[in-house]
Amino acid sequence: MFDRTYDVIVVGAGHAGSEAAAAAANMGSRTLLITMNLQNIAQMSCNPAMGGIAKGQIVREIDAMGGYSGIVTDRTAIQFKMLNKSKGPAMWSPRAQSDRMRFAEEWRLMLEQTSNLDFYQEMVSGLIVENGKITGVKTSLGIEVKAKAVVLTNGTFLNGLIHIGEKQFGGGRAGERAATGITEDLIELGFDAGRMKTGTPPRVDGRSLDYSRMQEQPGDDVPEKFSYSDKTRPLEKQRSCYMTYTSPEVHDLLREGFDRSPMFNGRIKSIGPRYCPSIEDKINRFADKDRHQIFVEPEGWNTVEVYVNGFSTSLPEDVQFKALRSVSGFEQVKFFRPGYAIEYDYFPPTQLKHTLETKLVENLFFAGQINGTTGYEEAASQGLMAGINAHLKVYEKEPFILKRNEAYIGVLIDDLITKGTEEPYRMFTSRAEYRTLLRQDNADFRLTPKAHAIGLASEDRLRRMERKRSGADAFIGFFRETSVEPSEMNPVLEEKGSSLMKQSDKMYKVFSRPNITMEDMLRVGEVRKYVEENDLDKEVMEQTEIQVKYSGYIEKEKNNADKLNRLEDITIPSNFDYDKLKSLSFEAREKLKGIRPATLSQASRISGVSPSDISVMLVYMGR
Template identity: 80%
Template sequence: MFLEKYDVIVVGAGHAGCEAAAAAANLGCKTLLVTMSLQNIAQMSCNPAMGGIAKGQIVREIDAIGGYSGIVSDKTAIQFKMLNKSKGPAMWSPRVQSDRMRFSEEWRLMLEQTPNLDFYQEMASGVIVENNKIVGIKTALGLSIYGKSVVLTNGTFLNGLIHIGDKQFGGGRAGESASFGITEELVKIGFEAGRMKTGTPPRVDGRSLDYSKMSVEGGDINPSKFSYSDITSPLTVQRDCHMTYTSPLVHNLLREGFERSPMFNGRIKSLGPRYCPSIEDKINRFADKDRHQLFVEPEGWNTVEVYVNGFSTSLPEDVQFKALRSVAGFENVKFFRAGYAIEYDYFPPTQLKHTLETKLVDGLYFAGQINGTTGYEEAASQGLIAGINAALKVKEQEPFILKRDEAYIGVLIDDLITKGTEEPYRMFTSRAEYRTLLRQDNADFRLTPKSFEIGLASEARMRRMEEKFSKSGAMVDFVKETSVTIAEANPVLRAKETSEVTQSDKMFKIFSRPQIDMQDMMQFDKIREYVSTHELDQEILEQTEIQVKYSGYIEKERNNAEKLHRLEDIHIPENFDYDKLKSLSYEAKEKLKKIRPVTISQASRISGVSPNDISVLLVFMGR
């Protein structure tokens, strides 16, 4: 049936698998996407939304590299919000509420229009390895499909086990069977495997809710979008979300079911996501809180199905139902389906290289929840990097690796392979030490040239980025070089209750004041004329403002990043014998032998490796 060999085989068509398949195919590799259900490509298994704190930055990075997540999110959005606007731009994070059904449909249509990409619906049940090199996969029907590289993106399907109260049954997600065979084969080869847990809330009938008892959560008045390309446009109409709260009564009703909860009675032994806990976990951990927020999120433009964000649970259905009916606005709620928890296999990511290729098997890549992460965005970014590197390996080209000061994706992958994770890993802005450099507004500046160089980002994207870079840079130069008089400046400064000037001053100095924004600057005739003459859009004006107001912080972080690069440039030989360094601590030797860091910089980030151990390595390396 499959007579020819594929360059790249991608197993799983969730967010990681879709990005991996698209990237490999767009790089010119003959690619096969294998999934258990072609009807559920890029399924939003949990919340119907993309982006959020730090996650929004990742989606913009995916888009800047040439992935599809940003475009699909824009095309299927029902609401857009820029979170954290009250803070500095390093914290601004775009988020869209999505139409769940259209999101999956749009992904499938985009993939079907991607050259070099084939599809096959069946369960992958194993891998074919010869001489520590991947050569293909096996399916449940007994087929062998051969390929030069394989990307595993199995999500929650590997030996998936669903829990609802005292009931448990196999499944990858509600209504879909689990996948068996791959874990067992990989463990036989020598991989270490573990178990993790995640959960999801009930879905309810929006017609049964009383929205008058909830507060309205609308989108931005002037919404933006994810994709840097001009093939998508900001929303002109948006759907509202709503917010309500739990109460002491709701908490007491939920506590009545704790003895039947798989989380508390010991049936679930694996760890769930710390930063997205179940409602029972929140009540248990934050016993002093008498209420918790619930976000009531529509699942699309036309469907009545509603996602109850904040009520993730694995309690028995009757307990879920009784408690939710005591929430304001939910008195007559009807369930579409109950919430549940799911346990699944993962492989500690310290077994991977920065390319997401496994250390044990040449040409085999892992991406997404198989690496212990949680979230669509984290999965999609790993899929993109794994797909790119699987293709580049086949083409015998240099790997595509992003450093910590280049992208949140670089932070994510470095954290995973250097530190590992024992609970589902979620990205936050606080994980990035260079977050002033890694803003959502400049992902195209940072990453499009790198992607264009390997042939993934299109020429149109590159030219668009160059134009934006040039125009924003020129406007920064303009405000540095152009002065305003006392008569021009002081009325604007007086209105913003900031100290007036006593002589003419450069616009840059006026603009740098925290009280002054672009809207204030547009009161100056010279600025208005410049913007009009050069036809500058809102994106360029925003970029200019950030470059002016945060130039000192940006420069400081850039200098710190350059210091880090000095350690990044000191490479450690692949088979380095740490045992011969007697001055290394025992713990450092064990960790270094397990992780096998590529550079001194990576070694310094390993838990258990002290500054003294790094000094020993530097001395040995002649530094």
């Protein structure tokens, strides 16, 4: 069946695996995607949504580089919202509710239309490694498939164990079996492994809910979209979500089952996601709060199935049902299935290089939850980077690594490799020190030229980005060069409570005032005329406004990034002997020997390595 040697084999077809396979194949690698069930490609295992705080920026970054997540989300969205609009543009985060069934279908169709990509449905049960280099995989039927590189994206399937109350059974997801064999092979090869836990809420019948007792949560009046390409359009109609709350009565009913909770009786020993706790964990940790939000999210355009966001739980099913029936609007609720927790194997990501290739086995790459992350977007971005770097390694080209000032994806991978994680890692805007540079609106400016240079982003994408950039640059130039008279601007300034102009001044200076918006400037005849004559679209005008109003902050962050990037240029030999540096602290020496950072900049971000330790290394290296 498999007489050829593939360039890249991707194991697992979740969000990470799907992006990895698409990237490697689109760059020209002969790629095989192996998964346990081809019907569940890119399945939304938990909530039916993409994006959100910082996660929306990641989806935009994936799209800017030619990944599929943004296009699939746009084509299957049922609602779109731009979060944090009341804050500065560095905080704006797009989010879309998706049609769960359509999402998986669209992903599969796009992958099937991708050249160089083959599919096979079976469980991979082992790895073939020769002389420290991966050469293929073994399946549960005993078939060996040869490859030059392998990307593991196993999600929650590695020795997965599902918990509902006191019941537990093997599985990688509800109704699907766990994957066995890979963990054991990796441990035998010398990898450190650990266990993590995540969970999911009940799914219920929307026909049994009373929406009149809940608060409606509609989408944006003028919805945007994720993809920068012209392959998608913003939504013309949307479905509403709803919000309700738990109560002291609900909390008391849930507490009745705590003695049977695997969270509290010791059955679950691993750590779950801090920022997405179960309902029992919330009640326990935040005992002072008498209610918690519940978001009622439809699973698609036509299905009646509803996702109960905020009610993730592994309590016994009878306790879940009884408590949820006491939530306002859920009095007659019917379950499709109860919530559950799942434990699975992961491999601490300090065992990886910044390309996501493992340090122990050449040409073996890890992406997604196997690295200790949580979230579709975090997984998809790692898959994209692993797929890119697997292809580049096979074809003996330079690796593709994003810096912390270039992308949230760069922050994510650098955090994982230099700091590791002992709990499921989730991206937040606060994790990025350069978030004014890493906005959702400029991901194409930052990343499309880089992705085009390595053969992933298309020529069409590059041209679209260049048109947008030149349009914004020209419009900014217009504001810098053109003056406005007090008689034309003062009525607007008076309305906004801004100090009036006494004489003619450049529009740029007036526009820079904090309370003056593009909408205000468009009331000036000359600005309106320029927009109409140049046929400027919303994206160009938004980009212009952000660059004018935040130019000082943007310049400051660029300067800070340039200073820190100088340490990025100081490479540390892979065989560097840290024991020779007696002035290093004991903790720093141990951490540096374990992680083996590639540059001084990476070394400076390792927990336990102090500025004085970096100074010692700078002196030793003659700097």
